Amino acid sequence: xxxxxxxxxxxxxxxxxxxxxxxxxxxxxxxxxxxxxxxxxxxxxxxxxxxxxxxxxxxxxxxxxxxxxxxxxxxxxxxxxxxxxxxxxxxxxxxxxxxxxxxxxxxxxxxxx
Amino acid sequence: xxxxxxxxxxxxxxxxxxxxxxxxxxxxxxxxxxxxxxxxxxxxxxxxxxxxxxxxxxxxxxxxxxxxxxxxxxxxxxxxxxxxxxxxxxxxxxxxxxxxxxxxxxxxxxxxxx
Numbered sequence: 448x449x450x451x452x453x454x455x456x457x458x459x460x461x462x463x464x465x466x467x468x469x470x471x472x473x474x475x476x477x478x479x480x481x482x483x484x485x486x487x488x489x490x491x492x493x494x495x496x497x498x499x500x501x502x503x504x505x506x507x508x509x510x511x512x513x514x515x516x517x518x519x520x521x522x523x524x525x526x527x528x529x530x531x532x533x534x535x536x537x538x539x540x541x542x543x544x545x546x547x548x549x550x551x552x553x554x555x556x557x558x559x560x
Numbered sequence: 561x562x563x564x565x566x567x568x569x570x571x572x573x574x575x576x577x578x579x580x581x582x583x584x585x586x587x588x589x590x591x592x593x594x595x596x597x598x599x600x601x602x603x604x605x606x607x608x609x610x611x612x613x614x615x616x617x618x619x620x621x622x623x624x625x626x627x628x629x630x631x632x633x634x635x636x637x638x639x640x641x642x643x644x645x646x647x648x649x650x651x652x653x654x655x656x657x658x659x660x661x662x663x664x665x666x667x668x669x670x671x672x673x674x
Contacts, residue, residue, distance in 0.1 A: 449604060478660060490651065490664040503661050537605065545658030547593045551605035 453552035472540030485534035566665035583652030
């Protein structure tokens with residue numbers, strides 16, 4: 448168990464809808480990362496937060512947004528969902544920056560029908 | 561831009577044998593780190609091993625070791641005495657400097673047979 452908790456584990460929704468994925472990092476970790484894993488694109492970095500502030504941005508669509516709250520949990524909001532958004536969304540956490548040692552959650556599998 | 565290439569989509573090995581997974585990368589950076597992550601059927605990504613580019617010595621973690629060839633931009637993972645629990649997807653990853661932004665390869669699915 449990595450100590451990173453993601454909810455929900457599975458989610459099925461329709462095109463055009465909006466969903467929120469939640470992540471609780473390991474106790475004491477200040478950084479939260481979001482990754483998208485799809486069959487055709489592999490693991491793609493979406494965004495990183497450090498102690499509540501956005502620190503790095505990757506290939507995150509404008510329809511997607513994220514935030515990290517004062518208690519350090521994070522939410523990833525996906526809106527106007529399309530079929531291609533179906534993927535496994537991982538949250539990871541680390542204490543600081545620069546180690547590359549991320550602790551991953553079990554992921555949230557999103558299916559858009 | 562950095563890229564990570566894993567040219568072996570699938571590999572198999574018999575229990576107790578040794579297997580090597582390949583990874584090449586492309587970067588113009590001097591300060592970077594390389595990683596192997598494991599994703600078992602439980603889906604959770606787990607760090608296997610980490611290599612700092614400035615270190616010439618190859619990293620080892622118990623049965624896992626790497627062959628880091630900096631000039632060739634190659635970073636292979638050797639698993640010795642393979643165990644059934646090693647069955648998983650293995651991802652090679654690159655990180656520039658102190659960014660914590662990992663760039664992953666497409667993965668190699670390893671099956672360990674009894």
